[in-house]
């Protein structure tokens with residue numbers, strides 16, 4: 001029996017990087033996968049086909065996670081298409097790095113909207129379905145940077161720290177209805193997001209990781225399988241660092 005057999009999952013921002021890795025590992029573990037993207041239409045269509053070939057139901061939706069209305073619309077479409085939503089993974093995220101001195105108000109607001117407000121939007125939209133089912137697992141993507149801060153990323157760190165507070169509050173609000181909310185704090189994961197960093201910075205990150213390597217999207221996906229499955233049925237309100245020991 002596959003760990004996620006028969007479960008319906010929705011993953012935001014799965015056209016690339018960590019989200020794409022989660023979608024594939026979820027499908028390999030038997031989950032039906034609804035996923036969103038922002039602008040990468042071709043990559044999303046290709047992923048939809050790849051997942052379908054694994055024998056599960058899969059569908060891509062273009063939806064801006066930062067928009068409250070689009071999140072509402074998305075969840076009603078997914079509920080109609082898949083009939084239930086067992087797992088929500090709030091993964092979509094962006095960076096707009098700069099030292100505070102040079103950071104614009106626009107770049108601060110944009111990162112908070114896409115990374116943090118999106119989680120409010122999606123959780124509020126999915127809540128009704130999960131409450132009716134009396135079942136659900138919500139997994140929110142934070143970052144080591146949300147736990148320890150990072151120079152040049154005050155907007156990103158604030159959004160990722162906010163995710164932890166929001167998630168712990170949801171664990172308290174929704175636990176009595178068997179809806180679990182947990183957080184994953186990835187360390188340095190090799191995706192397009194981190195490919196933007198210069199080689200010297202990347203080398204510095206790698207040297208400080210006890211396991212001496214960057215993580216892969218699959219490393220994060222495996223933790224999501226655990227948190228999405230009934231193996232973690234008694235775990236809620238927790239932050240799991242998947243970071244090669246970076247925060248040790």
Ligand SMILES: NC(=O)c1ccc[n+]([C@@H]2O[C@H](COP(=O)([O-])OP(=O)(O)OC[C@H]3O[C@@H](n4cnc5c(N)ncnc54)[C@H](OP(=O)(O)O)[C@@H]3O)[C@@H](O)[C@H]2O)c1
Pocket residue numbers: 012013014015016017018019036037038039040041063064065066091092093094114141142143144185186187188189190191192193194
């Ligand atoms: N990579 C790391 O080292 C690392 C470390 C810690 C935490 N994280 C977190 O992990 C998550 C995924 O990161 P990643 O490295 O995989 O990033 P990535 O490679 O840049 O991919 C980002 C994904 O999010 C989607 N997206 C962006 N804005 C969106 C919006 N407004 N609405 C819906 N989807 C949107 C993108 O869609 P399009 O392709 O259509 O643009 C893409 O699928 C993020 O929350 C990030 O903060 C990453």
